[in-house]
Amino acid sequence: MSGQIRVLVVDDSALIRDVLSRTLARDGDILVVGTAQDPLDARDKIKALNPDVVTLDIEMPNMNGLAFLQKIMRLRPMPVVMVSTLTTKGASETMLALELGAVDFVAKPRADGEGGGIEAFGSILREKVRFAAQSDVQARAHRAPTPDLPIKTAAAPLGAVIAIGASTGGVEAIRQVLSSIPADCPPILIAQHMPKGFTARFAARLDELVPVRVVEAQDRMLLEKGTAYVAPGDYHLRVEKSSGQMKCRVTQDETTSGHRPSVDVLFHSVAKVAGPMAVGAILTGMGRDGANGLKAMREAGAFTIGQAEGSALIYGMPKVAFEVGAVVEEAAVEKIAARLVAALSKIKAAA
Structure with a gap:
């Protein structure tokens, strides 16, 4: 017993x-x-x-x-x-x-x-x-969150993207991060483990609550600044570049790391397409999905961050990402938006 x-x-x-x-x-x-x-x-x-x-x-x-x-x-x-x-x-x-x-x-x-x-x-x-x-x-x-001062701008050069992955506990963690990111941010791509039938409502609810526009991603949708794209349930989300434009690719190929959508699939595509122009965050969740993809992003020159243990509902995915060397740093969830925006500003300076 x-x-x-x-x-x-x-x-x-x-x-x-x-x-x-x-x-x-x-x-x-x-x-x-x-x-x-x-x-x-x-x-x-x-x-x-x-x-x-x-x-x-x-x-x-x-x-x-x-x-x-x-x-x-x-x-x-x-x-x-x-x-x-x-x-x-x-x-x-x-x-x-x-x-x-x-x-x-x-x-x-x-x-x-x-x-x-x-x-x-x-x-x-x-x-x-x-x-x-x-x-x-x-x-x-x-917990008594201690958010940073309001962030005035998240502007970044054309070609910059933000990638976020999460599983259990991620609905609330993603809301907290997006709540602090201003609407002039580069495109945001989100892979949250969630079944078919719920992601459209998840995107719509976020859209009601946060400064950026939030939509459920559709295949070949153009990436626009100030907009977050949520992977549809039971579909992978990737970013691709064609004719000089960045687009969503939404496909139903085999599961990766046991998931569809898979955070690894999203992060690997971001590493390949955006390289050092990207920033990425891995949030609360069980398992190891996202760790290898986030490591690929870091190795491609992207800034990467993991949700810290005391802040995560389940310190599983961020823990594995930390252990494999995928994250530049860890932070409490209420600090992650500021760290991502600070990294974006450095891209701007370097561009």
């Missing part, structure tokens, strides 16, 4: 509670200590059972999942994985859940079997719960 991840499943459907419980218990390293049919039931069971991770539905009676999540993060911060419906409304609510402090989310299996059905869903759910159990939710909840 020791070493097992203790999970409380919260969903108003008895069928879904049963499916989630059996799915989670499959590999033996996760123990479902209880289930709850609504937030009031869950509140009592969190106190009694002290789970390591909670899986939480959004649509429930008595109190919806978002309101309950807000209470959890205020009163007893702990790792929460949202179990979301793959709809436009579900995607919007999921983005809000991540802003409120949920570690991650998984989309419920669709009736038509798209996305691999129950087997694929179960594998992803178990992986997300394992990642959540290793996350530092308490530290994030109690």
Whole structure:
């Protein structure tokens, strides 16, 4: 029993509670200590059972999942994985859940079997719960950010680009970085591990919150200053240069580092096309995706930065990047925008 991840499943459907419980218990390293049919039931069971991770539905009676999540993060911060419906409304609510402090989310299996059905869903759910159990939710909840003074300009010469990669915890980390980057910045390319159906809403939500324009990348879209391009779920994003213009390339070739979109794929393309005209950041996430690509960027003359351990929800991807020599420096998430902009200003001086 020791070493097992203790999970409380919260969903108003008895069928879904049963499916989630059996799915989670499959590999033996996760123990479902209880289930709850609504937030009031869950509140009592969190106190009694002290789970390591909670899986939480959004649509429930008595109190919806978002309101309950807000209470959890205020009163007893702990790792929460949202179990979301793959709809436009579900995607919007999921983005809000991540802003409120949920570690991650998984989309419920669709009736038509798209996305691999129950087997694929179960594998992803178990992986997300394992990642959540290793996350530092308490530290994030109690950190007091000390952002730098507002950045006045991020102007850079034509051909400069910013590349950002992240996984678990990245939705909020990317928002924090983009919030401090002025709208005169060079094009920003983003690879965030996220399934199909959610990245359009992620881009739209960022577009509402940050100074730069944010869009979901489309194939052969021209790169423009003041605009951030988010890799679509289940597609790789690369940058290419043709006829003197930089463009997005969006393709569905094989997964890289186990992911599509892959941070490595994006970073390698940036290293090749932009070289010393690029700056790159690797943010919170589990695994090693992005480390080799960021190293290629550094070796091509780009400034590279990793999110520091005390600041990252999961210090996995930034840790590997640091260990392989891919990052010039590490910094807390609220300092990363200023470091990227400072590096851009040096490109300007050298151009």
